[in-house]
Amino acid sequence: MKDFWLAPSILSANFARLGDEVDAVLEAGADVVHFDVMDNHYVPNLTIGPMVCKALRDHGVTAPIDVHLMVEPVDAMIAQFIDAGASYITFHPEASKHVDRSLQMIRDGGCKAGLVFNPATSLDVLEYTLEKIDMVLLMSVNPGFGGQKFIPSTLDKLRQARALIDQSGHDIRLEVDGGVGLGNIREVAEAGADTFVAGSAIYNTEDYAATIAAMRAELAQ
Ligand code: DX5
Ligand code: ZN
Numbered sequence: 001m002k003d004f005w006l007a008p009s010i011l012s013a014n015f016a017r018l019g020d021e022v023d024a025v026l027e028a029g030a031d032v033v034h035f036d037v038m039d040n041h042y043v044p045n046l047t048i049g050p051m052v053c054k055a056l057r058d059h060g061v062t063a064p065i066d067v068h069l070m071v072e073p074v075d076a077m078i079a080q081f082i083d084a085g086a087s088y089i090t091f092h093p094e095a096s097k098h099v100d101r102s103l104q105m106i107r108d109g110g111c112k113a114g115l116v117f118n119p120a121t122s123l124d125v126l127e128y129t130l131e132k133i134d135m136v137l138l139m140s141v142n143p144g145f146g147g148q149k150f151i152p153s154t155l156d157k158l159r160q161a162r163a164l165i166d167q168s169g170h171d172i173r174l175e176v177d178g179g180v181g182l183g184n185i186r187e188v189a190e191a192g193a194d195t196f197v198a199g200s201a202i203y204n205t206e207d208y209a210a211t212i213a214a215m216r217a218e219l220a221q
Contacts, residue, residue, distance in 0.1 A: 002194055004219045006212055007032040007066055007175070009199030011047065011146045018052070019059040021203070026063050028208035029216070034177070034197045035067045035086075036146075042072035042095050043144035050077070050084035057085035064088065066135075068116065068177065068197075070143050071095065074102050082109030090114035090137050090175075093125045103132045114175070118143060119151050123161060130168045135195070136161050140188075141178030146199040150179030155191040162192025182211070186218040 008030050013021035022033055035053060040046040053065060064087035071077050072095035081089050082105075089106045093115050096102040106113035114135030117123060119142060126136065138157055141148035158176060165172045176193040181201030188196065198215070205211045 002189070002219075004189065004216075005031040005173070005175075005195040006202075006215055007034040007195055007197045008202045008208075009034040009036055009146060009177070009197050010203075011036045012199035012203035014203075015048075019056065019061075022056055022059075022061055025202060025208050025212070026061070029212040030063070030202075030208075032064045032066045032088075032195070033061065034199075035065050036199075037067060037069050037071055037077065037081075038144065039071040042092065043070040045144045050080035053081060053084040053086055066090070066175075068137065069095070073097065075105060078102060078105050078109070082106070082111055086111050088112040088114055088135055090116045090135055092116045092118065092121075092143075094121065099125060099129065100132065103129060107132070114173075116143075116177075117157070119154065123157070123164065126161075126164055130164065130170055130172065133170075133172060135173045135175055136165065137175040137177055138193075139178055140176050140180065143178075147204075148179055150184055150188075155187065158188065158191035158193055182214055182218060185215050186221060189219055 008025040038045045038047040066088040067086040069091040074091040103113045112134035116137040140154035175195035177197035
């Protein structure tokens with residue numbers, strides 16, 4: 001079986017008990033912590049920043065933290081998240097004036113770098129960046145909120161991104177974010193994704209371990 005990663009989005013966690021909520025999904029079998037950063041400027045919502053990432057590290061979280069920046073501009077936040085213990089840092093190319101420089105900052109800081117594409121954003125920029133990235137993240141909803149419905153055209157875009165990644169020969173993860181759950185995770189994997197963000201589909205259930213096991217069973221078919 002492919003090396004599939006499940007990445008619960010803490011956007012749907014109970015923020016009053018965040019450390020416990022992160023521990024719980026990791027104990028339940030999650031691979032990665034997906035950390036959504038919103039600035040009420042690039043997206044119309046406001047969440048958490050580098051201090052919270054650092055607090056999770058201080059709390060004892062050792063799993064990879066996958067920081068999804070929905071902020072504009074990006075460079076100051078990149079520097080702060082490197083210091084805060086991020087593992088992956090991804091940003092939306094239109095939110096940086098100098099995409100190549102921002103990617104280089106992330107790698108120079110010892111983190112894995114990635115680009116995020118909104119549903120209506122073309123993958124063209126990958127032509128010049130594939131050798132500088134470790135992750136491509138396709139949004140399957142418009143960014144800003146959890147609990148939205150998966151946009152079906154993402155499946156074709158996943159196939160397109162998968163082909164580009166495979167042709168490049170680089171080791172790049174293909175992540176999908178938004179509206180992913182038990183009902184569609186298999187179809188999303190078949191389209192080429194190997195890393196699955198799931199916020200409400202995990203955190204809005206009673207038994208995280210059962211939900212994660214059911215997702216893995218879908219992926220194993
Ligand atoms: C949306 C965020 C997502 C979101 C996913 O802007 O990037 O990570 O939390 O939530 P679900 O899985 O509920 O669609
Ligand atoms: Zn996200």
